[in-house]
Amino acid sequence: MRIKYNFAFKNSKLSPWQRPAPPNLLVTDASIDKKLFFLYQEFNKNAEIFYPSSLILILSFVIYLINIFPTLTIKKFEADHNQYSLISSKLLDLNSSKQRYKKNLNNLEEYFSQSTTSYLFAFYLQNSVPKGVKINSYSFSDNGFDINLSSYSLDSINEFITLIIESPVINKKSVTINQINRLESNSNKGEKVSTIYDLEIYGQTAKIDIKKREDLYRESNANGLLRKLQRFNYLKSLLRG
16 A cells, blocks of 8 residues: 655655756757757667657658649649539530430431422422423322323423423432323314323432432522521531531
């Protein structure tokens, strides 16, 4: 049990002995050289204490010095890097949107490169009818056309056939005359017999590319269709760049 009270020093002028502390030149007025030499001696006397910690401090300081330049460089270009990342992200979004629009335009391109439209067919059919020829009926679809006509003159019929074959919206090789009938009819007074030629002609419409289609729209004054085609061409040129 520890003694809490020392009877040896009761009513005595004696005081407990304490080991004197070693002299510390650092708190004296000694010169700087002596203080440095004192530190050197103390360091060597207690090498097992100071060496590991000193080595750690030195290595930490060296690592800090090595990292100063990369750290400053990173901070210097951090704003530029963030701006670059933002621009790259926007460019990726724009490229994705561009590819999506381009795909949609490619799908629309089929509409502008399919067979001729009904407007163009009717326009060039009207321009192919010479004097003396009557169009009784006609039908038109993506698969082709079928025309029934009549005339009092074979020359007029031949002229019509020539004009319809030369039409830019007709596939020339597909034009076929199905049948031609010769009908005779009396005049009102029954004094003169008139001959009427009736025939049916059919074929396929031509596939028109975009450049030629634009020219045909312009020639036929199809202003609404022309504006649509021009907008399509404009968007296509933008996405091509």
